[in-house]
Amino acid sequence: MTSLPVALLLAAGFLAPIAIVAIYSIMPARTFVLTGSVTPENYVAAFTEGYWRPLMWSVSGALLTTILCLLLAWPTAKALKSLEGYRATFVTILIALPIFISESVRLFGFSLFLMPAGGILAGTMDAAFDVSIGSILNTRTAALLGMVYVHFPFVLFPLLLGLSQIPEEQREAARDLGASNWQLMREIDAPLAAPGALIGALFCFVLALGANAEMRILGGQSVTVITHAIEQRFNYAQDWPMGAALTMLVIAITALLVLPVFRRIDIDRLIRR
């Protein structure tokens, strides 16, 4: 019975809105009632009217972000694991602290840093070294940089947890049995840290799929991501059913990825020690 309040909260705050969005997605375009005649036209439009482009940008951006974050997080996690006591704590705090600051504020800071001519980086280079450099602000590269920067901790910490649970003696045994550094990573570290890495990658991908501030603030709208397209449908175009259909597509892609992973990983085992 104690779980009843939580169940009610989830029903009201999570299931009900999804149900409403689901129903809207099969209503006629540009209508505002949930009782119209059922139609698949919004889903057809999603695939015929060019919405696949923003969807692809979001999916490929999220994939790329996840891969880059994993590649960066692996050596970082290994290094953090080898640090001792207060040093490890210090570096961990440095990485974790930005999470407590609003994402937009951080991205605007990043934007100031990257601004051309008078920006922090370009301005300093000009004033101190008399070197004129261009700026990557308002490009896809800047947006990707922002994506990696924002989502990195979500990959690092689960991965660190996964790595820290590898018994040191198994690594020593592998080494004693002739494993080189590379073999040690492939045979012991990677498979044993895989649950942590998978959880981190999942966090990263799902968050990155829904991200749009990075593209808006750092990417200068050089491409339209799916979240931005959805926002436009709901606000500017006042076409709620179309926005709802796109939303359902994003939810479907997320579920397609998340459910198989959760079926394979024993989260309880990862969190307890």
Add this chain to the structure above:
Amino acid sequence: MVEASEPRPGILSTHGISKSFGELRAVDDVSIEIADGEFFTIVGPSGSGKSTLVRILAGLDRPDSGNILLRGEDITATPANARPTCMVFQSLALFTHRTVGENIEFSQKMKGVARDARREHALRMMEVVRLPREYYARPVTQCSGGEQQRVALARALASDPEILFFDEPLSAIDYRLRKILEVEMKDLHRRTGKTFIYITHSLEEAMVMSDRIAIMRSGTLIQTGTPHEIYRRPESRFVAEFMGEVNIFTVADGRLAELGIAAAQIEAPYLVVRPEYLRPAGNGDADFRFRAEVTNDYMLGSRTQFHLDAGGTSLVAELPALAAAGIAPGDVGEWGFDRADAVPLAD
């Protein structure tokens, strides 16, 4: 006639190995010579530095000073993965994400041996440690404690090491299974002919299996010898007391202080007598005799242990079942032991 006493050639020797952790000198100037094919056991209480010593020998830790020679060649700086040695860990350190077969094949896989040959080899090793073939594809996590023990042994043997190290592999196993595995370990040693270097805190376990035993205390080896020598001729009270209960008498002014009886010709300050050498001496045939009261008796199976009170001094005696018949708590009588069975100790 074969010269049985001809010394076997040495395989591993250390010279002045030391290692400290902060202020603690875990291993302090240890020098050992281990013969090829020997079952050598290092015994010590926890914290004596025996695990650190074996980790250094296996190449998992580097000593602060001293060197290690394998067949005369200096391997002090050789890392574990390049030494022809293998360690069986206390935790066994089996690869929990792999099957029995994958565990056993690991060293061969690292060398790039083809899959079929690896499997062949693994099955042979499983035969050596008496593990049924059908375990090959089983996850190690589904094996019992004794089976995991065998997997660890087979995995170590599969790398065909010249020396096998064991860091208390039996300490977490229940008594009955441990007794079985001790015998198997000794048997395995004989069948493989490899050098075994074994770490344990149980001198009893060491006695059963070893060719030679070294007793370690506070980072140093205080006595090395055959099980017989260690048992019969301990060189210090520490060694004497390490192997079960003993009776230690103080020699002062030509008398055994605790019993108040004459102890002529004994120069050493202490005299040690094992429980099995104390016996009823009502007929006066023992070299040293004293009166004692039986306070307790404990049935040990083939023997019975008696606790004695000799004028305020507690002693312990063990008699074979036949000789123990008829002795009960409350009995007061003559007990004694012979000069030849008592070991004089300097410290």
